[in-house]
Amino acid sequence: MKNAFSSAVLVGAVAVSATPYGPLNKWGSGGGGSQPSASSGASSTASSWNSGSTAHPVGYGQTPFKFPLSNGFPDVDNATLRGIEETAQGTLPNGALPTAFQNPAGTTTIFELIAFNELFEVAFFSSLIYNITNNVEGFGIGSDVLKDYTLLALNAVLAQEELHNLGANGILAAAGQEIITPCEYVFPTAKFDDAIAFARTFTDVVLSTLQAGQAGLAAGGDDEFLTLLGAVQGQEGEQNGFYRDLLNLIPSAAPFLTLGAPQFAFSTLNQNVVVNGTCSGPGNDLLFKSIPIFGVLTIATDPSKIILADTNLSFSVETPSSASDVSAWSVAFLNQQNVPVISKVTNVKVDNGVATFDAWFPAGTNIMAALTISAVVQGDASKLTSAAEVAAATIFGPGLIEIN
Ligand SMILES: *[C@@H]1O[C@H](CO)[C@@H](O)[C@H](O)[C@H]1NC(C)=O
Ligand SMILES: *[C@@H]1O[C@H](CO)[C@@H](O)[C@H](O)[C@H]1NC(C)=O
Ligand SMILES: *[C@@H]1O[C@H](CO)[C@@H](O)[C@H](O)[C@H]1NC(C)=O
Ligand SMILES: *[C@@H]1O[C@H](CO)[C@@H](O)[C@H](O)[C@H]1NC(C)=O
Numbered sequence: 001m002k003n004a005f006s007s008a009v010l011v012g013a014v015a016v017s018a019t020p021y022g023p024l025n026k027w028g029s030g031g032g033g034s035q036p037s038a039s040s041g042a043s044s045t046a047s048s049w050n051s052g053s054t055a056h057p058v059g060y061g062q063t064p065f066k067f068p069l070s071n072g073f074p075d076v077d078n079a080t081l082r083g084i085e086e087t088a089q090g091t092l093p094n095g096a097l098p099t100a101f102q103n104p105a106g107t108t109t110i111f112e113l114i115a116f117n118e119l120f121e122v123a124f125f126s127s128l129i130y131n132i133t134n135n136v137e138g139f140g141i142g143s144d145v146l147k148d149y150t151l152l153a154l155n156a157v158l159a160q161e162e163l164h165n166l167g168a169n170g171i172l173a174a175a176g177q178e179i180i181t182p183c184e185y186v187f188p189t190a191k192f193d194d195a196i197a198f199a200r201t202f203t204d205v206v207l208s209t210l211q212a213g214q215a216g217l218a219a220g221g222d223d224e225f226l227t228l229l230g231a232v233q234g235q236e237g238e239q240n241g242f243y244r245d246l247l248n249l250i251p252s253a254a255p256f257l258t259l260g261a262p263q264f265a266f267s268t269l270n271q272n273v274v275v276n277g278t279c280s281g282p283g284n285d286l287l288f289k290s291i292p293i294f295g296v297l298t299i300a301t302d303p304s305k306i307i308l309a310d311t312n313l314s315f316s317v318e319t320p321s322s323a324s325d326v327s328a329w330s331v332a333f334l335n336q337q338n339v340p341v342i343s344k345v346t347n348v349k350v351d352n353g354v355a356t357f358d359a360w361f362p363a364g365t366n367i368m369a370a371l372t373i374s375a376v377v378q379g380d381a382s383k384l385t386s387a388a389e390v391a392a393a394t395i396f397g398p399g400l401i402e403i404n
Pocket of ligand 2: 128
């Protein structure tokens, strides 16, 4: 099956662009460049994901995606749940749920963020499946066999994500906490290839965040959920192997996947896909009070130029700060399980409320493949030794970089 998804097949498919998996250039302000084709032997490719200039955007000219789904999700009766479970190839965990958390504030935030993210994923995969099924321009797959196989895989993913959401909300409800209800969503993708590349990146962000969730559960004494999060991580990793395979990348990205922080996941969602102001209800109100949303950090370097080599990257942010204030900032890079790389900003220019600057990104020296989370930090950055400390010092971010 693997090689059946060569770019040749996709290029030959109905209405799929002739540029195989452009590096998400729609999302970067650099806007350009195409990824070297797999057959060129180039192994260093990058994509960065950021929405451009506004933090609470977005739109992409779309009518926002709204719940419920046609099956009623997120409100499902028993028969519908059974159907979702059959498509997902398994049931919600059927053991008794705890009626209280040891660490109510922290553990509630963790499960609310998971439920919040899973609702976005359900929206995204629903839209993607609709687009492929209906041969929407840019999403048609010309081979019936490949189209059926892709839809079979994605329909399982959709059902599995629905269960992840129902599971997280079920845990919250059993513990007497507020559940998360849907927002409205938009998607920065107008082609199959870009949608799969985007799925790969947001799944990497999820994988970086679930690790932080496990650390939070353990620190708060709610250890009984650690295995559940481990089970979800493995599941999301299986998904990502499929997306990477479609993108002609080797299935397993790196020996140790990148550790992130909840602030980066929440900022990613709110800066790029959640329609500002559409998240209502007590659960969302609490979540928005519990996790900050950072300012948007735009990676100005052309994503196709970001390879596994040491380089200066260019960034921009909207800020009222002066050039001398900006000069005191650093950029932190989180990759795999390594201590943060911290680089002072250089080449600072401030014009009309937009600051541009560079930072040294030693991707080659440190073999920074897979997801790198970049963030602008203030204060004494030399003291930042963990992802959590970086997140606590962040003012703009994340700038998401994917290499190989
Ligand atoms: C749905 O299933 C739950 C759990 O098995 C059960 O308690 C409930 O009575 C069922 N509801 C209906 C309407 O059958
Ligand atoms: C589905 O297609 C529409 C129309 O092109 C597009 O706006 C939307 O982003 C697509 N959905 C996904 C998940 O890419
Ligand atoms: C978007 O949400 C933020 C809070 O997250 C708020 O400060 C801002 O005013 C909102 N913008 C719009 C246009 O609604
Ligand atoms: C990176 O930027 C710094 C500061 O402007 C500069 O001194 C250095 O030469 C640059 N390095 C490369 C490889 O361009």
